[in-house]
Amino acid sequence: MKHLFTALVASLLIALATPVVSPQGIIVNPVPTDLRVRVWLDRDPDGLGSATYHFGEKIRIYVQVNQDAYVYLFNINAGGQIDLILPNPYSPNNHLRAGETRVFPENGARYEFTIAGPAGVDQVLAVASRTPLSLAQIADIRSGRMRVQGAGNLVRALSIAVTPLPDGDWVSHTVRYTVRPPHAEPRPPLFYIAPAPGYEVVWEEREATGYRVAYRGGDVEQVFSHYHRDLLAKGWVKLSFKARGEKKSMAYEALYQRGGDRLEVTVTPRGGELVVRLGWGR
Numbered sequence: 001m002k003h004l005f006t007a008l009v010a011s012l013l014i015a016l017a018t019p020v021v022s023p024q025g026i027i028v029n030p031v032p033t034d035l036r037v038r039v040w041l042d043r044d045p046d047g048l049g050s051a052t053y054h055f056g057e058k059i060r061i062y063v064q065v066n067q068d069a070y071v072y073l074f075n076i077n078a079g080g081q082i083d084l085i086l087p088n089p090y091s092p093n094n095h096l097r098a099g100e101t102r103v104f105p106e107n108g109a110r111y112e113f114t115i116a117g118p119a120g121v122d123q124v125l126a127v128a129s130r131t132p133l134s135l136a137q138i139a140d141i142r143s144g145r146m147r148v149q150g151a152g153n154l155v156r157a158l159s160i161a162v163t164p165l166p167d168g169d170w171v172s173h174t175v176r177y178t179v180r181p182p183h184a185e186p187r188p189p190l191f192y193i194a195p196a197p198g199y200e201v202v203w204e205e206r207e208a209t210g211y212r213v214a215y216r217g218g219d220v221e222q223v224f225s226h227y228h229r230d231l232l233a234k235g236w237v238k239l240s241f242k243a244r245g246e247k248k249s250m251a252y253e254a255l256y257q258r259g260g261d262r263l264e265v266t267v268t269p270r271g272g273e274l275v276v277r278l279g280w281g282r
Helices: 002-017 151-162 220-233
Strands: 037-041 052-054 061-065 069-076 082-086 101-104 120-129 170-180 201-207 210-216 237-244 251-258 261-270 273-279
Touching (some): 037 069, 061 069, 061 120, 069 151, 082 101, 120 151, 220 251
Parallel strands (some): 052 170
Antiparallel strands (some): 037 061, 069 082, 201 210, 210 273, 251 261, 261 273
């Protein structure tokens, strides 16, 4: 009975020491340990998973340990692609001293990390161990090339790597971040037309879908002709034209097109002013 009890205890301890997978899909040591590792991002210093990056933007990754340890960093993107962050060909030394914080890329590094697709939620996984791990089946350190892809495959490979370690000699941490397509760049104005020569500008207004300028008095036909000639010279084609109202208060309206863009031009007398509006994006 004594031998059976001892065997059961030993089996239980082995089971407890077996790495488990968290709901976030990362490897976790189920045995309590005083070894700690923390990973965070330049846009998320508290490691809350609140950072958002867009395609083409740069990212910097920070890691810290509370005891001397060997640290391994992996980026897992939304599509399951794995990238080795530490160690890497430019930063092969992955041994950190107690309390040491390191950032990747380091200042002055010959490499950088640029966000790429797919869109979704990526995560950086940090594994710290009191002794070096064998990554032979996981990555080629000299080239930085991963030998496994997919979060599940990485978890299985890391489980094999940490299993020989004494209980409590390794620990993991992860930080998540959101990846999105590039920002939609504000559309530049479709044109630039200098004010009509010989006319005093009273006021100007620039909007997201148009531009308005008011002249102190003036002739509707002359002012319209100024804008018409400028647009034709820039490749615009007049699609329609209307003259509204009586002679003294006549307003001109015209529609132009260039490629897939359309532009509306109106010249309207208003009190003692002559208001020109150029509208697009409607």
